Amino acid sequence: MPKSAVTVSLVEEARGGPFVFWDGVEHAFETAAELGFDAIEIFAPGPDDTLIPQVKQLSAATGLAVAAVGTGAGMVKHGLNLTATEASERAKARDFIRSMIDFGAEFDAPAIIGSMQGRWGGPVSREEALGLLSEALNELGAHAGGANLPLLYEPLNRYETNLFTTTAAAAEFVSQLDTSHVKLLADLFHMNIEEANIAAALKDNLTAIGHIHFVDSNRQATGLGHMDYEPIAAVLQSFDAYLSAEAFPLPDSKTAAQKTMEMFRRYFAAS
Ligand code: LER
Ligand code: MN
Numbered sequence: 316m317p318k319s320a321v322t323v324s325l326v327e328e329a330r331g332g333p334f335v336f337w338d339g340v341e342h343a344f345e346t347a348a349e350l351g352f353d354a355i356e357i358f359a360p361g362p363d364d365t366l367i368p369q370v371k372q373l374s375a376a377t378g379l380a381v382a383a384v385g386t387g388a389g390m391v392k393h394g395l396n397l398t399a400t401e402a403s404e405r406a407k408a409r410d411f412i413r414s415m416i417d418f419g420a421e422f423d424a425p426a427i428i429g430s431m432q433g434r435w436g437g438p439v440s441r442e443e444a445l446g447l448l449s450e451a452l453n454e455l456g457a458h459a460g461g462a463n464l465p466l467l468y469e470p471l472n473r474y475e476t477n478l479f480t481t482t483a484a485a486a487e488f489v490s491q492l493d494t495s496h497v498k499l500l501a502d503l504f505h506m507n508i509e510e511a512n513i514a515a516a517l518k519d520n521l522t523a524i525g526h527i528h529f530v531d532s533n534r535q536a537t538g539l540g541h542m543d544y545e546p547i548a549a550v551l552q553s554f555d556a557y558l559s560a561e562a563f564p565l566p567d568s569k570t571a572a573q574k575t576m577e578m579f580r581r582y583f584a585a586s
Contacts, residue, residue, distance in 0.1 A: 317527070317551055319579045320354040320382035320559035321347050321572050325366075328391045333504070333534050333563050334358055335571050340366065344373040346569060350576045354382035356559045361388060361411070362418035370422060381422035382557040383467060383500075383526055386415045387430045396433030397451040398444040398478070405447060408433075412455055420462035425525065427500055428455070429469040434477045441477075448478060449492060456494035465525045469500035472508040480509045482516040486523040498525025502561065507532045507542060514546035521554065529558035529575065536562045536571040537578035548582035558583075 323343035324334035336343035343355050359366060374381060389395040389411035397408045408431060416426045435444030452468060459466035470476075470485040479485040482501055489497050501517060501524050510516040517524065531540030537560070551558070560575040 317554045317558045318353040320356050320557040321352050322356045322561045324358040326360050326388050333561050335560050335564055336568050344377045348377035350572050354380040356382045358385040362414040367421050381424035382559050383425050383427050384419040385427050386412050390430040396431050398433035398447045400438050416459050425464045425467050427467045432478055452497050453493045456496040460496035465496050465498040467500040467526050468497050472505040482520045486520040499523050500526045502528035504530045504534045514550050518550045525556055527558045528561040530562040534563055535565050536574035538574045
């Protein structure tokens, strides 16, 4: 049975992005607890030491877990990615992600590699970029495994990466890594653009998937677009990890969170 989560962004530079809550961790934990979520997914500016005790205290007070932590601030704040042309930039990207894996480990939460994967092009061929991505995932996956956590790798739609855009191709790539600690993050918004059949792609690769971004076709909260959730939910009944709302705060944060919870309960009611 899946568990429910909802995102909060603490990154000012990401304003306008697809995160439900924007008004700090206290507001996110309290509103999510009120609505019945199991966990919060945190998009933080970095491995902020002052955030650690605050999040631990809020988690203990509300009973909500931390579902995952994003690493995209490495891209939006520092312009870093794992397949950059310069070796020194790639090293900084890895250092940033390693520090975010350690930050997440404070809350037993895996880190997500989404936009930090970068893209191939210019002087970096596709083959070279995949070699760099594979090296980075091996090293960072082993680091996450050391904390008994997976590392979540997210295929993105074609406008955001040219490395892996489909679940099957990403699953095949991850299965060839030396580490077994890298799991896929399947984002329904990206899948709606790239997959021929979302439910079939989830079903065929379910054992490789460790986290889902639960969102509608237009990147609004579930129920506010035209996604057909019936077949998706049928596949996900046995999914034992988080469905996390990574969606625009439309028409406002609380309504987006409420809509998500309504759909989560409709399809995944405890029986
Ligand atoms: C980016 O589009 C995305 O879906 C995020 O989860 C990546 O960090
Ligand atoms: Mn996503």
